[in-house]
Amino acid sequence: MALRADWLPALAAFEAAARHQNFAHAAEELHLTASAVSHHVRKLESRLGVSLFQRHARGVALTPQGRQLADSAGTALADMDGVLRSLRVSRQETDRVRITTLHSLAYTWLLPRLSEFTNANPKILLSLDTEIALARFDEGGPDLGIRHGGGHWPGLTSHHLMDDALFPVASPTMPGIERITEPAQIADLPLIADHARQGWHDWFRAADVHGRKLEERYTFSDTTDAMMAAAHGIGVALAREQIAVPYLRSGQLVRLPGPSMPARWGYYAIYPAHRRLRPAAQSFLDWLLAVKKD
Template sequence: MRRKIPSTIALAVFEAAARQGSFARAASEVCLTESAVSRQIASLETYLGVKLFTRVRKQVVLNDAGRLYLKNIARNLSDIEAHTAALMSHKGVGGVLELAVIPTFANRWLLPRLRDFRERHPDIILNLSERPLPFGFDETNFDAALNFDHPSWTNVVKVDLFDEELVPIVSPRYFDALLLAAPADLARMPLLHKATRPEAWKHWFEAAGVADFTPVPGMHFELYGMVIEAARAGLGAGLVPRVYVRDEIQRNDLIVPFDLSLKHEKRYCLVYPERKKDSELVRVFRDWVVGIESGFHARLT
């Protein structure tokens, strides 16, 4: 069955004209004459049966239909361009893996380890995009996601990686760990909170056997990465996933004053649609991710 897809040249010309707000500027960008741009737009409108621009005297203005069409095709054109460039640069060898990631998890865990993946698989390009919440793969071009386990993931394969484990952190540069003799002593410090986990400190103190305490007012942050940087800057004590601060702890930039943790709050996993279960690219990345984390735990035992 023949696909109902207009000319990619016409689409590229339309995207340039819509973005530039001018046929003349679009013509300069795509290296065509202004009349050629006008013909491509007219051809596209004829194909669609819908006007995309409103002609006002000598100017053209994107109308509602044009704005909607631009919104829907712009990302697809960018994806086609990116995949084409990747294929050309690698001469058809390897491939491109589109991965959705949780922002802080990507920055604190994945990116520091990606050099190893690149060295092992130089023929694979890994593109990362931020997706903090579960989503439907059918609505995107993602091959896989690193995210939390959640009931809303459907028609997917889930590979468990590790449970989230929250630990308290402070900067030894600004706070004397010797003065923290018991978990209750942390309550006298400003406590740094992740905005979406406002009860985390309360639960940690309960688990530590501190039933009644009046915490010092502390700051709230959208991301764990912000909590970590605030703790490093001496703004207070943070409660963050241990996996995010392994390197800082090893360098003694941060310390865990009491090795009491909140466990099984969430579970990190690799998720990919069932239709990708036979994908060689997904298999390679899955084996690498599982191997990286299992290798780390093996070194601890």
């Protein structure tokens, strides 16, 4: 006997009643009345020609035939529920974009602009990873990365987003900062460094300051921490143009005398060369390339 679609409501009502051993509790779960559940069960019993429940004053109990059907119906409905959940998750994951980037860039450049993308793409879900370690673009890994470098990574497609430059910054409240009028004087101040491949020695060379002993008194692994240290008046930091913007606009930091030194490396959007981007990830990449010049 083929299972017809009109059997499904009755089977669902029976399965819930069998689990609860109570029509009223099954009705509450299914948002039905107890009489509606009872009607579905009686309809099923009539079609099958067997009794599924023994009815007594204190409730109901499954008959042997009812237990057999309850086991099968419970398994089938649980399997269907699992498939439906997985399909729902798959749909959500299709709309999710996983992005790996630097904490400093996320904090100062990406997040201030991100509402433009989310407002235009409310159905796209975003996951941002700002771990220091370079991400592996394997199965289940990020869709896109935003990295600082030379633009060439084996096995990765890269799109140039923006160049960078470096210049000295300090808190306007740092004692004696108002007396700094030339680059050479900066060498006498507490210098803050990060782990970037270009640093103070490169900048002083570009500023034509030679023969000075430089002491990088404070070193941070993350550029954001170096900027915050400078904003708190701990010392002078060598800022990245793209990272320093919000600190300069808010007045937490001010530029000091000296050149803006072009950085050797820029920022790039990257993803595996062998993998075609899913539509949601492509939308995010298109947005990145559109806003890179602002």
